[in-house]
Amino acid sequence: MPQDVFAPWLDPDANPIIQFKNVTKKFGDFAAVDDLTIDIYEREFFALLGPSGCGKTTMMRMLAGFEAPTEGHILLSGQDMAPVPPNKRAVNMMFQSYALFPHLSVWNNIAFGLRRNGLPKDEIAARVDEMLRLTRLEKFARRKPHQISGGQRQRVALARSLAKAPKLLLLDEPLGALDKKLRQETQFELMDIQEKTGTTFVIVTHDQEEAMTVASRVAVMDHGKIVQVATPPDIYETPNSTYVADFIGDVNLIEGKAGAMDGDKLAISWGEGLADIIGTPHTNFDKGQTVYFAIRPEKVTITHDKPANPIAFRGKVLDIAYLGNLSTYHVELPNGQIIKAQTANNRRISRRGFTWEDKVWVSWTDTAGVLLEN
Amino acid sequence: MRRLILIAVPYIWLLALFLVPFIIVLKIALSDAWLAIPPYVPTLDISAGWAGFKDFLSGLDFENFIFLTEDDLYWKAYLSSLKIAAISTLFTLLVGYPIAYGMAKAPDEWRPTLLMLVILPFWTSFLIRVYSWMGILSQEGYLNQTLMSLGLISEPLIILNTNAAVYIGIVYTYLPFMILPIYSALEKLDASLIEAAEDLGCSRLSAFWLVTIPLSKQGIIAGCFLVFIPTIGEFVIPSLLGGSQTLMIGKVLWEEFFSNRDWPVASAVAVILLLILVIPIILFQRNEQKQREANE
Numbered sequence: 001m002p003q004d005v006f007a008p009w010l011d012p013d014a015n016p017i018i019q020f021k022n023v024t025k026k027f028g029d030f031a032a033v034d035d036l037t038i039d040i041y042e043r044e045f046f047a048l049l050g051p052s053g054c055g056k057t058t059m060m061r062m063l064a065g066f067e068a069p070t071e072g073h074i075l076l077s078g079q080d081m082a083p084v085p086p087n088k089r090a091v092n093m094m095f096q097s098y099a100l101f102p103h104l105s106v107w108n109n110i111a112f113g114l115r116r117n118g119l120p121k122d123e124i125a126a127r128v129d130e131m132l133r134l135t136r137l138e139k140f141a142r143r144k145p146h147q148i149s150g151g152q153r154q155r156v157a158l159a160r161s162l163a164k165a166p167k168l169l170l171l172d173e174p175l176g177a178l179d180k181k182l183r184q185e186t187q188f189e190l191m192d193i194q195e196k197t198g199t200t201f202v203i204v205t206h207d208q209e210e211a212m213t214v215a216s217r218v219a220v221m222d223h224g225k226i227v228q229v230a231t232p233p234d235i236y237e238t239p240n241s242t243y244v245a246d247f248i249g250d251v252n253l254i255e256g257k258a259g260a261m262d263g264d265k266l267a268i269s270w271g272e273g274l275a276d277i278i279g280t281p282h283t284n285f286d287k288g289q290t291v292y293f294a295i296r297p298e299k300v301t302i303t304h305d306k307p308a309n310p311i312a313f314r315g316k317v318l319d320i321a322y323l324g325n326l327s328t329y330h331v332e333l334p335n336g337q338i339i340k341a342q343t344a345n346n347r348r349i350s351r352r353g354f355t356w357e358d359k360v361w362v363s364w365t366d367t368a369g370v371l372l373e374n
Numbered sequence: 375m376r377r378l379i380l381i382a383v384p385y386i387w388l389l390a391l392f393l394v395p396f397i398i399v400l401k402i403a404l405s406d407a408w409l410a411i412p413p414y415v416p417t418l419d420i421s422a423g424w425a426g427f428k429d430f431l432s433g434l435d436f437e438n439f440i441f442l443t444e445d446d447l448y449w450k451a452y453l454s455s456l457k458i459a460a461i462s463t464l465f466t467l468l469v470g471y472p473i474a475y476g477m478a479k480a481p482d483e484w485r486p487t488l489l490m491l492v493i494l495p496f497w498t499s500f501l502i503r504v505y506s507w508m509g510i511l512s513q514e515g516y517l518n519q520t521l522m523s524l525g526l527i528s529e530p531l532i533i534l535n536t537n538a539a540v541y542i543g544i545v546y547t548y549l550p551f552m553i554l555p556i557y558s559a560l561e562k563l564d565a566s567l568i569e570a571a572e573d574l575g576c577s578r579l580s581a582f583w584l585v586t587i588p589l590s591k592q593g594i595i596a597g598c599f600l601v602f603i604p605t606i607g608e609f610v611i612p613s614l615l616g617g618s619q620t621l622m623i624g625k626v627l628w629e630e631f632f633s634n635r636d637w638p639v640a641s642a643v644a645v646i647l648l649l650i651l652v653i654p655i656i657l658f659q660r661n662e663q664k665q666r667e668a669n670e
Binding site: 064065066085086087091092093095096097099101102103112113116117160161164 | 564566567569570571572573574575576577580584585588589591
C-alpha cells in the first residue's frame with residue numbers, strides 16, 4: 001500500500017482552514033482583488049504566484065488583517081475574520097523586508113510576540129531557544145539585526161513569525177532578498193520547517209521556480225483574479241490558458257484553426273504548406289475555432305534525419321542558448337514560426353552535432369502538447 | 375603639508391572664536407572690580423615687560439568665585455535656571471513629539487510644506503515674536519479677551535510676568551529644535567515595523583511604546599539637548615515675559631554687567647555657567663556619535 005498522497009482539496013469532506021468567499025478589494029476604482037473565491041486546507045503550502053500588481057500581496061494583507069475586503073468574506077477555520085484586528089488573529093506574517101526590530105537582539109525579536117501573550121518567563125525562554133535551534137541561529141541570539149547577514153536575518157524573521165505557533169503563516173516574498181544559491185537552499189529549509197511544524201503556509205511570490213519547488217498547490221493570479229489553482233505538475237503539464245502556460249516555464253505557443261476530430265485526436269491547420277499538428281484535446285473544439293497549441297521546449301525533439309514521428313517539421317537552427325546542463329535551440333520553420341527545442345546535454349560538447357544554420361527536423365508526439373482556447 | 379593646513383583650519387577657528395574669548399572672560403573673572411575703563415584691575419601693561427606680567431599675575435585671584443558661593447542668590451539662580459530649563463524641555467517634548475509624529479505620518483506631498491511651516495517663524499525677528507507674546511498674554515491681551523468674550527472666565531488671567539509666561543515663551547521659541555530631530559528619526563521609521571508589531575500581538579498603543587518610541591529615542595535625546603542647553607542661559611524670554619520672581623542665571627548675568635557694572639563677578643557667573651553646560655553638551659555629542667554609528 002503506497003503512502004497516502006497529501007491532497008485534501010480532492011476530499012469533499014475536508015474542512016478548509018481558509019475560505020475566500022467572493023472577496024473583492026478596491027482601492028478607489030481599482031479592484032486589486034476581484035470577486036475571488038478559493039479554499040486553502042490545513043498543512044498546505046499554498047503559493048500565490050503572479051506578476052507585480054496582480055493582487056497577491058493584497059490577498060495576503062487581507063489575511064493578516066491589514067486590509068479589510070470591500071465585499072465578500074474571509075473565513076479562518078469557519079469564522080469570519082472581518083471584525084478581528086491583526087493583533088488578535090492566529091495568523092503571523094513574515095514580511096518581505098523582514099521588518100526585524102533594529103533596537104532588539106535576535107533573541108528579543110523572537111521573544112517579542114510571546115511576551116505580548118503574557119507567557120511566563122521560562123516558557124518564553126524555552127520557546128525562543130526551540131525556535132533558535134529550528135532555524136540554526138543559536139550562535140547569533142545576542143546579536144542585533146544589523147550585525148548578521150541577509151540569510152540569517154531571513155531566518156530570524158521566520159523564527160519570529162513561527163514563535164507563536166500560528167495556525168497560518170503568511171510569507172511575503174520571503175526569499176526575494178537572497179541570492180540564487182542561498183534561495184534554493186532556503187526553499188528546501190522552508191519545506192522542512194513547514195513539515196516539522198505542521199503549520200499552514202501561504203507564500204506570495206513572483207518567482208515561478210520558487211512556487212513550483214515549495215508549494216503543494218500553486219494559484220496563478222492575474223489582474224485580481226485567480227487564473228488556475230493546481231499542483232505544480234498539473235499547472236506545468238496542463239495549464240488551462242495561454243496566460244498560465246506562458247507564465248510558468250518556457251513554452252511554444254502556436255495559433256491555428258481546429259479541424260475535424262478523429263477519435264480523440266484533433267488536427268490543427270496552422271500554416272500554409274505545413275502539415276497539420278495533431279493534438280489530444282481535453283475539451284471540445286468546434287471546427288474552425290481558434291486553437292492555441294502549447295508545447296514545452298523539452299518535449300520537442302531535434303534531429304538531423306527525418307524522424308519516424310508523423311508530427312515533424314523541417315527548419316533551420318537560428319540560435320543556440322547553451323545553459324550548461326541544457327541547450328535550447330531556436331529553430332525557424334519555413335513560415336517564420338520559431339520553435340524552441342530543449343535537449344539535455346548528457347554528452348560533452350564536441351559530440352553534439354547541431355550548429356547555427358543547420359537544417360534540422362523538429363518533432364513531437366501527438367500527446368506532448370496542450371490545446372487551449374484562450 | 376596640505377593635510378596639516380586642512381586640519382589647522384578648524385583648530386584656528388576654535389582657538390580664535392572660543393578659546394581666546396574664554397581666556398579673556400576667565401581673566402576678567404579673576405580680576406577685581408574697579409572704577410575705571412575697563413572697570414577692573416589688574417590690566418596687563420605690556421610696556422613694563424616681564425615685571426609688568428608678574429605684577430599682572432599676582433593681581434589675579436579667585437575672590438569672585440568664592441563670593442559666588444557665599445551669596446545664595448547665585449546658586450539659587452543656577453538651580454532655578456536648571457529647573458526652568460528642565461520643565462520647559464519636558465513641555466516642548468510633549469508638544470513637539472505629536473507634531474513631529476503627525477508630520478512623519480502625513481502624505482509625502484505635504485511634508486515639505488509642513489517642514490516649511492515649522493521653520494517659517496525663524497524668518498521674523500526673535501525679539502518681535504517674544505514681544506508679540508506680551509500682547510497675547512497681558513491682562514488686556516488677546517488671550518484674555520477671547521476667553522472672556524467666550525464666557526470661560528470672568529476675571530482676566532494673570533499670565534504675563536509669571537513663570538507660566540516664561541514656559542510658554544520657551545516652548546514656542548524652541549519648538550522647531552525639538553520637532554526637527556524627532557521628525558527626522560520618525561521619517562526613517564519603516565512602516566512595516568509597526569505592522570509587524572501588530573501582527574505579533576501589539577495593540578496600536580503598545581506598538582507605539584515598544585517600537586516607535588525606542589526607534590525615535592535618538593531624535594528625542596537630540597531635541598531635548600537642543601532645547602535644554604540654550605534655555606539654561608536664556609535671557610531675553612525671562613526678562614521680557616517673566617516677572618520679578620523669575621530667577622534665571624542669564625538675567626543675573628545681565629544685571630551684574632549692566633546694572634552693577636561688576637564685570638569680574640559677571641564673568642565668574644559666565645564661567646560657571648559654561649562649566650555647567652559642558653556636561654549636557656558632552657552628553658549631546660555622545661548621542662550624536664551613537665546615532666552616526668547606528669546609521670552606518
